[in-house]
Amino acid sequence: MKAELGHKFQGLAEFTVSRALASVFWMDEEGKIYYANETAKSVYGYSEEEFKQLSIFQINREFTDQRFRMLWAESKKKGKLHLESAHWRKDGTRFPVEIFVNHLQFEGQAYNVSFVLDITHRKRKEQLLTSVSRATSSTMGVDFFKSLVENITQALGVHMCLITQLDPSEKDMLKTLAYYRDGDFVENTSYHLDGTPCKQVIHEKRPLHQLIGVSSDYPKEVGIEGYFGVPILSRQGDCLGLIGLFDNKPLDLLDEEMEIIRMFSDRAAVELERNMANEKLLDAMWQVEDLKNKLEAENTYLQQEIQGEHNFHEIITQSIPFKALLANLEQVAVTDATVLITGESGTGKELLARAIHDISPRSNRPLVKVNCAVLPANLIESELFGHEKGAFTGAISRKIGRFELADQGTLFLDEIGELPLELQSKLLRALQEGEFERLGSTQTKAVNVRVIAATNRQLEKEVADGAFRADLYYRLNVFPVHSLPLRERKEDIGLLVKHFVQKFGANLGKKITNIPKRAMNALLAYDWPGNIRELENVIERAVILSPESKLELGDWIPKKNVVASVSDFVTLAEFEKRYIMDVLQRTAWRVSGEKGAAKILGMKPTTLESRMKKLGIKRGL
Ligand SMILES: Nc1ncnc2c1ncn2[C@@H]1O[C@H](COP(=O)(O)OP(=O)(O)OP(=O)(O)O)[C@@H](O)[C@H]1O
Numbered sequence: 343m344k345a346e347l348g349h350k351f352q353g354l355a356e357f358t359v360s361r362a363l364a365s366v367f368w369m370d371e372e373g374k375i376y377y378a379n380e381t382a383k384s385v386y387g388y389s390e391e392e393f394k395q396l397s398i399f400q401i402n403r404e405f406t407d408q409r410f411r412m413l414w415a416e417s418k419k420k421g422k423l424h425l426e427s428a429h430w431r432k433d434g435t436r437f438p439v440e441i442f443v444n445h446l447q448f449e450g451q452a453y454n455v456s457f458v459l460d461i462t463h464r465k466r467k468e469q470l471l472t473s474v475s476r477a478t479s480s481t482m483g484v485d486f487f488k489s490l491v492e493n494i495t496q497a498l499g500v501h502m503c504l505i506t507q508l509d510p511s512e513k514d515m516l517k518t519l520a521y522y523r524d525g526d527f528v529e530n531t532s533y534h535l536d537g538t539p540c541k542q543v544i545h546e547k548r549p550l551h552q553l554i555g556v557s558s559d560y561p562k563e564v565g566i567e568g569y570f571g572v573p574i575l576s577r578q579g580d581c582l583g584l585i586g587l588f589d590n591k592p593l594d595l596l597d598e599e600m601e602i603i604r605m606f607s608d609r610a611a612v613e614l615e616r617n618m619a620n621e622k623l624l625d626a627m628w629q630v631e632d633l634k635n636k637l638e639a640e641n642t643y644l645q646q647e648i649q650g651e652h653n654f655h656e657i658i659t660q661s662i663p664f665k666a667l668l669a670n671l672e673q674v675a676v677t678d679a680t681v682l683i684t685g686e687s688g689t690g691k692e693l694l695a696r697a698i699h700d701i702s703p704r705s706n707r708p709l710v711k712v713n714c715a716v717l718p719a720n721l722i723e724s725e726l727f728g729h730e731k732g733a734f735t736g737a738i739s740r741k742i743g744r745f746e747l748a749d750q751g752t753l754f755l756d757e758i759g760e761l762p763l764e765l766q767s768k769l770l771r772a773l774q775e776g777e778f779e780r781l782g783s784t785q786t787k788a789v790n791v792r793v794i795a796a797t798n799r800q801l802e803k804e805v806a807d808g809a810f811r812a813d814l815y816y817r818l819n820v821f822p823v824h825s826l827p828l829r830e831r832k833e834d835i836g837l838l839v840k841h842f843v844q845k846f847g848a849n850l851g852k853k854i855t856n857i858p859k860r861a862m863n864a865l866l867a868y869d870w871p872g873n874i875r876e877l878e879n880v881i882e883r884a885v886i887l888s889p890e891s892k893l894e895l896g897d898w899i900p901k902k903n904v905v906a907s908v909s910d911f912v913t914l915a916e917f918e919k920r921y922i923m924d925v926l927q928r929t930a931w932r933v934s935g936e937k938g939a940a941k942i943l944g945m946k947p948t949t950l951e952s953r954m955k956k957l958g959i960k961r962g963l
Contacts (some may be wrong), residue, residue: 362459364442371452373398373410385460387432403430417445417454429458440466467598470497474606483620486613487520488527490585490606495522498599500589501566502528505574505610507583508544516540516583519614519963523770537562543571547581549604554592567725568593570608574614611901636749639742644708657693658841661831667823669699673699674821680773682758682818683796685825687945688875691796692756694825700754707751712744715760715952723765724781727772733782745778747791758818759799759810760952766811773817793818798949828870828877835866838874842881843893850885856892864895872944879941919957921952931961 358367365382369375378386378393388396399405404427417423423443428436442457474493481489489502502523506516514535521528535541539560539938543550549572554557556566558831563569574582585607587593659665673697674681683691692711699709715724724733728743744753755761761769772778773793777786795818802808828835839857847854861884870876880895925939932938934947943950954960 357671364459367398367401367458368453369398369456370454371414373405375401376453382458385431386429392432397607401429402427403436404428413443414454417443423454426461437462456793463596463598466498467602470494470599471602473497474602478606478609483613483617484519487610488522491520491522492527494585494587494603494606495525496901498595500568500587500593501591501762502588504588505576505583506584506586507539507614508581514541514544516544519583523708533562537564539569540571540584542724543573543584543586544581547573547575547579549600551593551595551600553594556588563588565590567591567644570595570603572600572604574607574611576611576615579737582611585610614923618914635740636746640708643710643747643864650761657690657697658837659831659834660837661826661834664826664831666778667826669825671698671756672701674698676703678792680792680818680820681794681823682801682821683794683823685796685798685803686799686827686871686873687949688873688876689825689827691798691825692754694823695752695754695756695794695796698794698903699754699792702752702792704751708748709752709754710744710748710882711754711756713756713948715757716948719762719765722761723768726765726769727778727780729781730783733780737782740780743778743780745772745791746787746788750790751789752792752794757797757952758795759797759801759950761805763809763811766814770811770814770817773814828873832866835870835877836862838877839865839881842878843885846882848883852885852891854885854893855887858892861893861895870944875946876944879944915957918953919959922954922957923959926954926959926961 360380362379362381365385366377366379367382368377375393376396378388378390381392386393386401398410399407413423420444424441425443426438426440429439429541430436438461440459440461444455444457447454451556474490474497477489477493478486487505491505494500495503502521504521509515509517509532515532516535517532518528518530521530535544537560539550539552546658550569552569554567556563556569560566568591570587570593572585572879574584576582582952585603587603608707657666657668669692670865671681681695681698683694685691696709699705712722712725713737714722724737724741724743726743726745728741728746729737731737731740755769756959768778772789776790777788779786781863801810801815801819805812805815828838839862841856843857846852865877865880873877881893884893884895887896922939922943925942926933929937929939929942933940933950934943938947938949940947945953
């Protein structure tokens with residue numbers, strides 16, 4: 343009975359050894375294999391007979407004689423050994439192993455009994471963990487994302503891996519933050535969730551693993567066999583994006599590997615949130631910077647405006663047609679309609695523009711002026727729309743344009759007829775859409791600007807001549823206002839004379855109370871081609887030269903017949919040219935300043951210059 347029982351246990355022990363989880367080998371001092379269990383046969387692919395022909399050196403092809411001897415001696419000394427190594431199957435494939443060795447004496451002979459475990463999976467998991475964590479530990483933001491996809495792809499040997507972020511501005515759109523495919527980074531891209539396994543991951547906020555058949559389930563995934571996607575979740579549980587693995591062969595992943603990738607999705611969430619916070623912060627900083635620049639520019643502009651002398655006094659008139667015009671202005675002022683003021687030079691167009699702004703709901707914001715005749719085309723563009731640093735040679739810093747400066751306020755485009763054709767279309771777009779780009783920038787700016795334009799040109803004629811765009815003309819001409827020349831409102835001359843006498847008298851500390859009838863008649867009789875500006879200049883000189891309280895006009899009062907010196911009949915333009923040249927010669931070609939030709943002609947120096955250009959007047963002609 344006892345012997346029977348012993349026999350049974352021996353059988354059981356043999357059975358246990360032969361079907362153990364580990365491969366079991368017996369080998370002698372030379373490394374020759376004496377015994378291999380059933381497990382070893384199925385793992386290595388050799389039959390019992392074949393094993394008996396083998397030595398350890400076929401099982402571990404990297405083993406050297408010297409190394410085997412060293413390990414034999416050590417196991418003999420300690421009685422046991424524990425090591426990791428690599429073994430080869432019969433088909434030539436290599437796999438990592440963990441080996442527990444027992445040194446035993448059996449029937450007077452020494453053996454090493456090895457219990458060998460295939461640790462392929464454990465190694466893969468360890469490699470994934472160590473390589474990914476080592477590569478990502480010192481990186482942040484985009485570098486972290488890149489490092490992560492590269493290392494996951496390499497550690498798992500998959501076709502591609504990407505990290506995406508949900509686009510907050512477009513539903514179900516993902517943009518890649520890092521994209522690694524076939525051993526290289528691919529340029530970032532955006533894609534829609536439809537037709538991809540990512541849709542389920544994002545919508546259900548749960549990982550998805552599909553071993554095979556991805557391309558037949560998802561039309562967009564051509565050539566893809568296996569997929570694993572993990573959502574990137576914020577602390578609040580919102581889905582920010584995902585990590586996706588795609589393989590063109592079955593994607594056999596261990597639970598631990600999936601867990602590792604999930605773990606890295608948590609770190610990705612932190613990076614993504616940091617990225618988003620940074621972007622928000624940068625955005626806010628840009629806004630503050632923009633606002634600061636705008637305020638600075640506005641301040642500088644207003645300072646210049648204060649320094650530049652403006653006549654903010656009420657408009658002086660008793661002319662009935664001019665009063666009717668002012669009544670119209672009052673009505674349009676409260677709207678946002680574009681106003682086009684036409685009229686001869688010096689008739690008060692700018693004054694009317696300022697009056698419209700001052701009674702409009704925009705009066706608490708600045709009226710920003712641009713004189714289109716003063717600057718060359720390229721500079722007007724940057725003056726109007728601003729520029730970024732480096733937009734052109736000389737753009738050493740960013741500049742806010744007048745359009746932006748006038749946001750919520752009024753933009754006064756003086757001498758609009760002088761605007762070069764190439765800029766007219768840009769202006770039209772800004773007027774129509776309220777949008778423009780700074781020079782050197784692709785970012786579109788939107789503004790809310792009311793535009794008032796003025797010109798002393800006949801724009802309709804300019805349109806017919808092809809010098810002014812018809813569409814811009816119609817866009818500007820929403821509410822046309824024609825400023826009357828002084829000769830059509832002679833009833834205002836007396837009032838204006840008194841007004842200017844008082845103004846300049848006060849400036850110069852003179853109290854002129856007597857305006858002789860003879861002087862007033864001379865002023866009333868004159869035609870005033872330079873309109874109110876000319877009258878203003880004449881009175882200013884008279885006030886300067888008048889010694890007492892009586893206004894003395896002096897010899898230089900404009901004579902009505904000043905044209906008499908031109909004997910032959912010529913065209914008006916020719917006459918204008920000769921007269922301007924005459925004045926220029928007498929002022930030694932000085933255009934601006936107290937003794938300049940512009941002042942004598944009752945024009946702004948800029949207007950005179952553009953007129954000279956138009957008439958072809960050059961020094962030395
Ligand atoms: N009705 C008025 N009452 C008082 N001053 C006036 C009046 N009209 C014009 N002026 C003064 O005459 C001068 C010329 O006016 P303003 O500059 O507005 O003319 P303009 O038509 O815009 O000239 P330009 O076409 O040369 O630009 C300014 O000093 C302005 O204050």
